[in-house]
Each structure stands twice: as C-alpha cells, then as structure tokens.
Amino acid sequence: MSDDQIAVPEPHATPATTGGTDTIDRFDNPGLPPHRPRRSDVDAKAAKRAEHQVSALFTLSVLASIAFAVCYFVVDPNLRGRLILIGPMNLYHLILGLTMAVSLLGIGLGAIHWAKTLMPDTEIAEERHLMASDQASRDETAGVLSAGFREAQLDRRPVLLALTGGALALFAIPVALPTIFGLGPLPGDTLESTVWKRGMKLMIDPSGTPIRPEHLTQGTVVHVMPEGFVGDNHEEDGPSALEIMEAKATASVLLVKLNPGDIQSQKQLDWGVDGIVAYSKICTHVGCPVALYERQTHHLLCPCHQSTFDMTNDCEVIFGPAKRPLPQLPIMVENGYLVAADGFAEPIGPSYWERG
Structure with a gap:
C-alpha cells in the first residue's frame, strides 16, 4: 500500500477494520454528548423570569418603533445641536437613528434570549435518507411542527407570542415611514422653474x-x-x-x-x-x-x-x-x-x- 493510501484516525475515534488489514473502513458513531438541562428547563420560576425578560425586550422594541413614528412627524427636521466628542450635527437624524436602533435591538436581543432560555435545545441528529412526499410523510411533518410549537411553549405563553408579532410588525414603521414620506416634498413647480429671478446677483x-x-x-x-x-x-x-x-x-x-x-x-x-x-x-x-x-x-x-x-x-x-x-x-x-x-x-x- 502506498503512502497516500494511509488514513490517520481523528483523536478519540476508534477505527473499525475489515479483512484483517490496516485499511480504515469507517469510524464508529460516537453519538451525541449527554444533554445538560438549563435552569429554565427545571425551574418554573427561572422560566417565568426569562419570559418576562423576553417580553420586556419586545416591549422596548414596540415603544421604540412608536417613538420613531412620533419623532418623525413632531421633531423639526432642521433641529441642530452639539454633542461631546462629535460636534455640531442634525439632532433630528440622531433621534431617528437611535429609536430605529433600539427597535431593532429589542427584537434581536429578545429573539436571542428566547432561543437561549425557552426554546428547546435538545440536540437532534437526522440520518440522511430519501424524503418521500406521500401522505404519511406529510402527516409526520405536520406532527413534528405541531410538537415543536408546543415544545417552544408558544401555546402556553400567549403574551410572549403576541409581543413577538407586535415587535416584528411595528418594526415596519421605521422602515416604511422614510420610504413613504422621506422622499421630500412634492416637486410642485420645481420641475418647471428655479429660484432664479430678475436682478439676482x-x-x-x-x-x-x-x-x-x-x-x-x-x-x-x-x-x-x-x-x-x-x-x-x-x-x-x-x-x-x-x-x-x-x-x-x-x-x-x-x-x-x-x-x-x-x-x-x-x-x-x-x-x-x-x-x-x-x-x-x-x-x-x-x-x-x-x-x-x-x-x-x-x-x-x-x-x-x-x-x-x-x-x-x-x-x-x-x-x-x-x-x-x-x-x-x-x-x-x-x-x-x-x-x-x-x-x-x-x-x-x-x-x-x-x-x-
């Protein structure tokens, strides 16, 4: 056997051999490590506390989206000020940027904290095989999705589900308002005339x-x-x-x-x-x-x-x-x-x- 036919096993893997030769055929499946439950999996108070934390983050996103809409129409677009280490700047743009950032940050942090503390984290390995599209497979898939919905505790935590949808829906406000109203005023007669008048230097x-x-x-x-x-x-x-x-x-x-x-x-x-x-x-x-x-x-x-x-x-x-x-x-x-x-x-x- 030539040198390029020699396979080196990975650490902690036990090679299986065939035919009494030293040629490596496969490795035994080491399996998944033992599952380590989180505190929220075994402590109802910890789970409830995590739910409140996620709800607070989504609520923060909802409030920031509403604040964006209010500031968009109420704050003077020409409002200017001076910030430490930055200098003079347009405060209108700063306010809109901060409220949009907080709105998106609330959604992101809420989703991450939800996934880390409440969503199922059991490791699952699915063997590769052909997926049939018969009725039995579709029923099985529907059952898996339904079980996942229940395991994620969406049916037991309606407030969390409602705030998630609200935060995602209202985040459209910071995106839609500049798109709809941020193109500036209607052109009026500016397409036909300019500010030039007789006698202007x-x-x-x-x-x-x-x-x-x-x-x-x-x-x-x-x-x-x-x-x-x-x-x-x-x-x-x-x-x-x-x-x-x-x-x-x-x-x-x-x-x-x-x-x-x-x-x-x-x-x-x-x-x-x-x-x-x-x-x-x-x-x-x-x-x-x-x-x-x-x-x-x-x-x-x-x-x-x-x-x-x-x-x-x-x-x-x-x-x-x-x-x-x-x-x-x-x-x-x-x-x-x-x-x-x-x-x-x-x-x-x-x-x-x-x-x-």
Whole structure:
C-alpha cells in the first residue's frame, strides 16, 4: 500500500477494520454528548423570569418603533445641536437613528434570549435518507411542527407570542415611514422653474463673492449660485437649509467667458455679456452636474455618461445620450455686477414624460 493510501484516525475515534488489514473502513458513531438541562428547563420560576425578560425586550422594541413614528412627524427636521466628542450635527437624524436602533435591538436581543432560555435545545441528529412526499410523510411533518410549537411553549405563553408579532410588525414603521414620506416634498413647480429671478446677483459658489465682468478672462469657468443660496445661509429671513439644498440641485449655473467671435448663436450674444454666458449645470440626460470644460474645443462634458455640449452654439448636444441642450440663463450688468436678467426660459434638468 502506498503512502497516500494511509488514513490517520481523528483523536478519540476508534477505527473499525475489515479483512484483517490496516485499511480504515469507517469510524464508529460516537453519538451525541449527554444533554445538560438549563435552569429554565427545571425551574418554573427561572422560566417565568426569562419570559418576562423576553417580553420586556419586545416591549422596548414596540415603544421604540412608536417613538420613531412620533419623532418623525413632531421633531423639526432642521433641529441642530452639539454633542461631546462629535460636534455640531442634525439632532433630528440622531433621534431617528437611535429609536430605529433600539427597535431593532429589542427584537434581536429578545429573539436571542428566547432561543437561549425557552426554546428547546435538545440536540437532534437526522440520518440522511430519501424524503418521500406521500401522505404519511406529510402527516409526520405536520406532527413534528405541531410538537415543536408546543415544545417552544408558544401555546402556553400567549403574551410572549403576541409581543413577538407586535415587535416584528411595528418594526415596519421605521422602515416604511422614510420610504413613504422621506422622499421630500412634492416637486410642485420645481420641475418647471428655479429660484432664479430678475436682478439676482451671480455669486461664486461656495465663497459667495459677487462677480464683475472685468474680473473674468477668456476661458474662465466659474460655478455660481443665486444670491442668498450660497453656502450655509443662517440668516433668520434667509432660505432654510432644505431650500438651499433644493436650489443647489436645480439652480446651479456654470459661467464661462468666451471669445464673442467664436459664438455662433445670436441668442447667446443677446443673453450674455461680452462673451460671458451662463448655462445650467444640470445635465439634460439624468441630472448629473456638468462641469468639465474643454477650453480649446469649447465643449462641455458630463462626467456620468459623456454627454457633450457645444458652448459656442447654444450648448447643443453633439455627443452622448442627452436629448436637449443645456438651458441658458440670461444675464446682464447691474451696478457693476453680473445679475440674472430673468429666470430660465425652459425647464432645467433631465427630460420627463410630461415635457413636450
């Protein structure tokens, strides 16, 4: 017999041999270790105490789920505060996160404690064999499930069973509420218009510096926002943080200084100032920020799907999946600064089914 035919038995296993040779045929089944009952298996008081502990954990989950729902509608989404070792943060998000965590933790700890103390823990070994699907086997399976239901004491502990179902059912609240209501307010007219209005200064984002035409040289590219919507505006009469976020998603503009001789469209010349033109940064494909400008070709590229726009010809699409040109923002000079002459004349952003 070659060396690779030698089998080494595992520790504490007694090999059985055949035919008087040293070749190992099988190992005797060592069987299962003796079952060690838990305290709750032999002490009714311990079992009742474990039931109360599991009930308390599921009750904690139920209360946390209800607290999540209440806080979701009652607490101000813009509530902010400062925490030790963390610094300033949005307390609304913190409260929702903690209540959701406690709700899920109560379910998890309750299920684990239930399994450790009350559910049967007897070791069972099932021999592998073909499972017939006749009626007798189905009846046997139903009997096993019924016995397991009784052994888990579900029939004797209705409060525990009810709290388990309640905790699992109410945990859907922290999942469903953000899904249903967390998508933000209805768009209203934001799909058709932006916050840009006549006379609004063009402000460099994020510094908030107004722009004079003489400060721009040919080829200059500047990211701008309307006055009052730049950075974190904390003025009492100014827009809220949510309004600033919405403005950044819809009113972002790219300002470029071109050579007037390179511009092919009269509209661009009329809506610009000495070759300075302003276009929406929101790609008309799926809304990615368009911000890659090729100075030599005057092409504007979207980094997401490579839609390419010609800035010398009304930002027409010359490559990629976008179907519409970028909308132009008419600008003018007022008191020496660049300001909007009006809002966008057409909807910004990607096309949608109701847009002609």
